[in-house]
Amino acid sequence: MIGLIHGTLLEKQPPEILIDAGGVGYEIQLPMTSFYQLPDVGQVATVYTHFVVREDAQLLFGFADKAERSLFRELIKVNGVGPKLALTILSGMSAAQFIQCVSHEDVSGLVRLPGVGKKTAERLLVEMRDRLKALSEAGAGAPTWVDAEPTGDSSPTVVANDSKEEALSALVALGYKPQQASKMLNGIYQQGMTSETLIREALRSLG
Structure with missing residues (x-):
């Protein structure tokens, strides 16, 4: 199991990054809540990872901290929720917001996410309620999760010739x-906006 990657950040193409660790380049997919917290390209980054082996692929998923990775690992245990959907859920809302949805049995908040129908949302509420409680009691759960949504313009940026196209590809x-x-994107686009800002605002508009 590859549990952590520490190295130089070579590329940022949301939701994927490329990190050089010991001369090996690792392609890692991150939820946007973790992506926003990355340093600029060329700087050193540390990413907690979850390694998925399939018949047709070997995939690395990355997270800013162990708590978000723990939530991801619990999400993919839910029937009908694979790594891609779990990534989408954690991109559309922070860990804290997801916990709030579960605690308030907010089905409507979950069905706004792509790939999450009413049955899947109801299943998430039922199964994740006990899982979140277990994580909390183990010291790795809700009390340590904070809403990592950045404020202002201090978040790292992605430099691209066409930030709108990059944001579209990411979504x-x-x-x-x-x-x-x-x-x-058309509803929130303004000249000069970076792709990360566009993605963040587009996802926020769903809430």
């Missing part, structure tokens, strides 16, 4: 339909 990779993603 599609997270499970949004191209037409829906375009509509989300």
Whole structure:
């Protein structure tokens, strides 16, 4: 199991990054809540990882801290929730917001996320209630999670020739339909906005 990658951040193409650790480049997919916390390209980054082995691929998923990784690992245990959907859930809302949805049995808050229908949302509420309680009692759960949503313009930026196209690609990779993603971006786009800002504002508009 690859549990942590520490090295130089070579590329940031949300939701994926490339890290050089010991001369090996690791491609890692992150939820946007963790992506926002990355340093600039060229700087050293530390990412907690979850390694998924399939018949057709070997995938690395990354997180800013162990708590978010723990939540991801619990999410993929839920029937019908795979790594991609878990990544989408943690991109559309922070760990704290997800916990709030579960504690308030907020089905509507979950079904706004792509790939989460009413049945999946109800299943998440039922199964994650006990899982979150167990994590909390183990000292790795809700009390240590804070809303990592950045404020202002202090978040790291992605420099790209066309930030809107990059943001569109990221939203599609997270499970949004191209037409829906375009509509989300058109509603908030302003000249000079970085791709990270566009993605963050687009996801926030769903809330």
